[in-house]
Each structure stands twice: as C-alpha cells, then as structure tokens.
Amino acid sequence: MTEPTRLGVERIPGAGRAARGPGREWGVTLVEALVTLLVLSVGLLGIAALQLVGVKESTVGLRHSQATWLAYDMADRMRANSVGLADNGYGAVGSEVSTDSATDCNSGPCDCDAESANCNGAQMAQFDLYQWGQLMSPAAGNQTLPNAVGTIENLDGNRYRIRVLWDDDVAGLNDDIPDQARRKTVGCPSDPTITQTCVEIAVEP
Numbered sequence: 001m002t003e004p005t006r007l008g009v010e011r012i013p014g015a016g017r018a019a020r021g022p023g024r025e026w027g028v029t030l031v032e033a034l035v036t037l038l039v040l041s042v043g044l045l046g047i048a049a050l051q052l053v054g055v056k057e058s059t060v061g062l063r064h065s066q067a068t069w070l071a072y073d074m075a076d077r078m079r080a081n082s083v084g085l086a087d088n089g090y091g092a093v094g095s096e097v098s099t100d101s102a103t104d105c106n107s108g109p110c111d112c113d114a115e116s117a118n119c120n121g122a123q124m125a126q127f128d129l130y131q132w133g134q135l136m137s138p139a140a141g142n143q144t145l146p147n148a149v150g151t152i153e154n155l156d157g158n159r160y161r162i163r164v165l166w167d168d169d170v171a172g173l174n175d176d177i178p179d180q181a182r183r184k185t186v187g188c189p190s191d192p193t194i195t196q197t198c199v200e201i202a203v204e205p
Helices: 030-080 082-086 121-136 179-185
Strands: 096-098 149-154 160-166 197-203
Touching: 030 082, 030 121, 030 149, 030 160, 030 197, 082 121, 121 149
Parallel strands: none
Antiparallel strands: 096 149, 149 160, 160 197
C-alpha cells in the first residue's frame, strides 16, 4: 500500500521581508517625523504672520476713513449754518476752536435738539462743536480713534482748516499699528511737527 503524499507549500526564507533588502524595515523614523513637523510649523507661522499684517493695515485704513468722515461731517455742518459762520461761531479769524474746549450743550441755550429749542447761529455753532466732540468720544461708542480731538481754524474769514487728530501710540492700542505705517501718518500736511496722527481738510463754506 502506497503512503499518501503530503501536499503543502514550501516556505521560502526571507519572503516576509521588504523587497528593499534584508535589514531594512518599513515606516518613518522619528527624525523624519520631526523634520516634517518643523517644516509644517514654519509654514503655518508664515500664514499667520501674513494675516496679522493684513489686519494691521486694515486698522490703519479704518482709522483714516473714520477721521476723514468726521472732518467732512463738520464741513457740512458749517455750510448749513451760514449765520453762525458770519458771526464767527466757528472761531474768529486767526483763531482755533477745539472739541476739548466745546461748551456742554447737553442742556441750556445751545441744546438745539430740545423740543423748545430756538437756537441762533452762534448757539448752533456751539451745538455743532459739542456734537462733533461727542462723535469722537469713547462714551459715544467711538473705539476707532484713541484720544481723538477735532479742531477748526479760521484762516482768513473765508477759508477754514478742519483737523481730526488721534493718538496711535497708546498703551494697549499701539501694537496693532505697524511702525512704518505710523511714521507715514503722524503729523498734518500743514504742520508735520504735530505728534498725533492727523487728517485735515481746507474748506470754504
């Protein structure tokens, strides 16, 4: 009686190893993983830096837009009050009025918003300056222009210089403005020695 032949597959030595050769193993070494992580981190930091620069430049533009709007707002108020202009309500020739010294028109004769108000031109000018200052006040919700001040200078009776000044160098606020942008904006065209950032316009109401 013939003994049955045992069928099977012969195991070939080394068949489970990588084709890249004996002694090499699949996978990534710790050094390779760390290098990859470092490159990825540098790239992410670069993207974050670009976004930060964009935010800073947007802040500069926003502040200038707000200051320009405030300057033209006062110019429109002056044009609407020709009687007040004639009475030097916005400052005598060669003088300058400022929101820092504005009369408090929350009540009294220059409260031109009151139902019983009957303001003359000079009182309306006082009210305009008071309201203008309120628009620049943090209490009125203006967080855009730190320490903002508005000034009106009567140059010759027909021409006025309107300025809006604010301080970019304020603790806790100056870090969001690039030094290069700040140097470009400090001072006014007519007076570069001014230490605040400035927007100014000349009008002939």
